[in-house]
Amino acid sequence: MKKTISIALVAVAAASLFADAxxxxxxxxxxAREAGLAPIPSSLTALYKLVDNPKNPITDAKVALGKxxxxxxxxxxxxxxxCNTCHNLATGGVDGVPAxxxxxxxxxxxxxxxxxxxxxxFMSRQFWDGRSPDLEDQAQGPMQAAPEMAITKTxxxxxxxSMPAYKKMFKDAYGSDEITxxxxxxxxxxxxxxxxxxxxFDKFLEGDAEALTAPQKEGLKTFIDKGCVSCHTGVGIGGxxxxxxxVKPYKYADIGDFKGDKNGMVKVPTLRxxxxxxxxxxxxxxxxxxxxxxxxxxxQLGMTLSDKEVASIRTFLTSLTGEKPKVVxxxxxxxxxxxxxxxxx
Amino acid sequence: MKKTISIALVAVAAASLFADAxxxxxxxxxxAREAGLAPIPSSLTALYKLVDNPKNPITDAKVALGKxxxxxxxxxxxxxxxCNTCHNLATGGVDGVPAxxxxxxxxxxxxxxxxxxxxxxFMSRQFWDGRSPDLEDQAQGPMQAAPEMAITKTxxxxxxxSMPAYKKMFKDAYGSDEITxxxxxxxxxxxxxxxxxxxxFDKFLEGDAEALTAPQKEGLKTFIDKGCVSCHTGVGIGGxxxxxxxVKPYKYADIGDFKGDKNGMVKVPTLRxxxxxxxxxxxxxxxxxxxxxxxxxxxQLGMTLSDKEVASIRTFLTSLTGEKPKVVxxxxxxxxxxxxxxxxx
Numbered sequence: 001m002k003k004t005i006s007i008a009l010v011a012v013a014a015a016s017l018f019a020d021a022x023x024x025x026x027x028x029x030x031x032a033r034e035a036g037l038a039p040i041p042s043s044l045t046a047l048y049k050l051v052d053n054p055k056n057p058i059t060d061a062k063v064a065l066g067k068x069x070x071x072x073x074x075x076x077x078x079x080x081x082x083c084n085t086c087h088n089l090a091t092g093g094v095d096g097v098p099a100x101x102x103x104x105x106x107x108x109x110x111x112x113x114x115x116x117x118x119x120x121x122f123m124s125r126q127f128w129d130g131r132s133p134d135l136e137d138q139a140q141g142p143m144q145a146a147p148e149m150a151i152t153k154t155x156x157x158x159x160x161x162s163m164p165a166y167k168k169m170f171k172d173a174y175g176s177d178e179i180t181x182x183x184x185x186x187x188x189x190x191x192x193x194x195x196x197x198x199x200x201f202d203k204f205l206e207g208d209a210e211a212l213t214a215p216q217k218e219g220l221k222t223f224i225d226k227g228c229v230s231c232h233t234g235v236g237i238g239g240x241x242x243x244x245x246x247v248k249p250y251k252y253a254d255i256g257d258f259k260g261d262k263n264g265m266v267k268v269p270t271l272r273x274x275x276x277x278x279x280x281x282x283x284x285x286x287x288x289x290x291x292x293x294x295x296x297x298x299x300q301l302g303m304t305l306s307d308k309e310v311a312s313i314r315t316f317l318t319s320l321t322g323e324k325p326k327v328v329x330x331x332x333x334x335x336x337x338x339x340x341x342x343x344x345x
Numbered sequence: 346m347k348k349t350i351s352i353a354l355v356a357v358a359a360a361s362l363f364a365d366a367x368x369x370x371x372x373x374x375x376x377a378r379e380a381g382l383a384p385i386p387s388s389l390t391a392l393y394k395l396v397d398n399p400k401n402p403i404t405d406a407k408v409a410l411g412k413x414x415x416x417x418x419x420x421x422x423x424x425x426x427x428c429n430t431c432h433n434l435a436t437g438g439v440d441g442v443p444a445x446x447x448x449x450x451x452x453x454x455x456x457x458x459x460x461x462x463x464x465x466x467f468m469s470r471q472f473w474d475g476r477s478p479d480l481e482d483q484a485q486g487p488m489q490a491a492p493e494m495a496i497t498k499t500x501x502x503x504x505x506x507s508m509p510a511y512k513k514m515f516k517d518a519y520g521s522d523e524i525t526x527x528x529x530x531x532x533x534x535x536x537x538x539x540x541x542x543x544x545x546f547d548k549f550l551e552g553d554a555e556a557l558t559a560p561q562k563e564g565l566k567t568f569i570d571k572g573c574v575s576c577h578t579g580v581g582i583g584g585x586x587x588x589x590x591x592v593k594p595y596k597y598a599d600i601g602d603f604k605g606d607k608n609g610m611v612k613v614p615t616l617r618x619x620x621x622x623x624x625x626x627x628x629x630x631x632x633x634x635x636x637x638x639x640x641x642x643x644x645q646l647g648m649t650l651s652d653k654e655v656a657s658i659r660t661f662l663t664s665l666t667g668e669k670p671k672v673v674x675x676x677x678x679x680x681x682x683x684x685x686x687x688x689x690x
Contacts, residue, residue: 072435073436080430091419091679105689275679329435332436344442
């Protein structure tokens with residue numbers, strides 16, 4: 001099958017198809033780069049390499065299909081919950097509530113907060129305990145989880161396969177209209193790989209020293225000097241597994257029972273679009289970004305950040321609010337009389 | 346304020362800005378017109394007159410704002426349910442479940458099915474009991490209803506007014522950034538007025554005799570001759586208040602306690618996009634469109650339609666599947682620290 005480059009990515013990379021990143025001349029750009037911070041590339045070819053998955057290569061047909069499935073509530077037992085319910089592209093890629101709420105209004109049993117789907121492709125692992133290696137694997141989880149979409153693999157496949165328009169889209173994407181649960185998740189993962197949000201900070205890292213305001217640059221210096229960058233780094237500005245807490249106990253550790261992976265490691269959330277993704281932390285206990293920054297100083301870095309330092313870091317974080325990809329709301333294939341019916345119970 | 350013509354409607358009316366409807370030459374076109382069936386006009390000016398509300402004139406600024414509010418889950422107490430949850434533009438403007446499910450997974454207490462928002466502007470009354478005169482008035486109901494979005498007027502206004510980007514949009518739409526619950530509902534109604542779906546049947550009614558297939562024309566004849574058109578008529582192909590049942594009891598009357606308005610009248614649902622909006626009837630008791638047609642023959646017309654007649658009418662109904670307006674999924678204003686928090690309980 002011919003591998004095509006997604007239209008969505010072309011839009012992200014905009015006019016700079018063959019742009020080389022200009023040499024980083026501003027000392028703060030060099031400092032940020034040396035600290036490990038990296039941009040979402042404006043070069044389409046570089047971006048493509050960064051987000052593609054050799055095991056599940058991006059194609060336009062798979063992205064188009066994955067977009068429909070991402071928004072399709074028939075992939076839940078009740079017929080009411082889609083991937084987009086908890087990872088809402090309208091609201092920063094999250095649901096804006098402390099703990100995710102799913103099938104039959106069940107809150108996440110560990111009181112875990114829904115992480116944003118935007119830029120999730122840049123995370124080295126998926127889920128708060130990092131148990132999943134990539135987006136394709138991750139997408140299989142919430143569909144089947146009883147407190148989330150609560151569907152079985154069999155019912156998911158039967159629902160989708162009952163709609164002729166979906167059969168045709170699978171044929172276009174895979175050369176065969178055979179539908180499997182893995183293919184459903186793979187195409188959703190493929191779509192999610194296109195959900196990246198370039199921001200002023202990316203322009204800055206690529207050499208445009210004027211892309212950040214003076215207070216944002218001040219905040220970036222503080223962010224690096226205080227050591228935030230030791231975990232919040234890379235293109236994802238987060239995304240690796242790290243110990244939490246490091247120095248002092250987390251103030252709201254009594255909410256939920258999450259303790260990280262078997263080694264107590266927790267996935268570092270991305271800071272991209274962070275001003276849009278309250279509430280914060282794995283258990284969504286904190287609504288104020290300033291408070292979240294202060295807590296991070298204490299638990300992870302063992303320091304009390306002054307109000308001025310907190311405000312300065314917060315100002316830097318506003319430069320991470322990115323341009324969201326334009327998503328035309330899909331018109332989904334209608335159910336047929338063969339489609340297994342929704343089950344609300 | 347200058348009244349502008351919505352871009353959405355321009356797209357619907359397409360290239361036929363000054364098109365006069367050709368004289369209806371085909372005898373079946375004349376017959377359908379005489380029976381009261383009427384098209385969604387391809388003329389932009391005619392369409393504009395038909396969908397506009399003099400009390401709440403359509404403007405691009407109000408439609409753009411109303412679109413955001415339509416998709417905004419922060420207009421529900423929980424922060425999780427938007428207008429689009431039950432009237433999903435991806436799935437025929439409905440939720441595809443028998444009885445609507447809202448706040449805390451509560452089913453509609455009367456077991457009422459969510460009607461489609463597409464072409465709802467053509468209904469003479471809103472709600473199954475017709476208690477609301479128009480879309481602006483209707484939109485106030487589900488937001489406040491305890492088993493639906495469950496928000497108070499005060500909380501809705503406080504949530505929206507806490508987000509500066511919304512303040513600006515209200516200023517653009519109304520010349521003042523004062524936000525009221527009525528304005529919120531009015532702009533949602535304004536957006537909904539643009540959700541019309543021209544179909545092959547409209548082309549046919551406007552004079553293109555080839556827009557329907559021969560079996561669809563046969564079905565249309567049956568539809569008229571059997572008397573379906575006595576209720577399913579007008580541009581909405583439904584939308585007036587009528588007695589139900591007329592001749593024989595409704596087979597599934599024991600599901601829910603809905604008895605119509607104080608005179609036992611029930612709003613006739615539109616048949617536009619009906620193949621996409623199962624399950625059927627006010628209580629969503631019937632999944633098969635063919636069964637629904639058969640029941641209608643019995644309860645309303647006092648006749649047993651043959652399987653052939655049922656199939657023929659069903660074939661006609663496929664010509665009512667219309668082109669959905671292109672809706673770019675909105676990026677909503679982010680919450681601020683002043684935004685009243687979601688309440689899941």
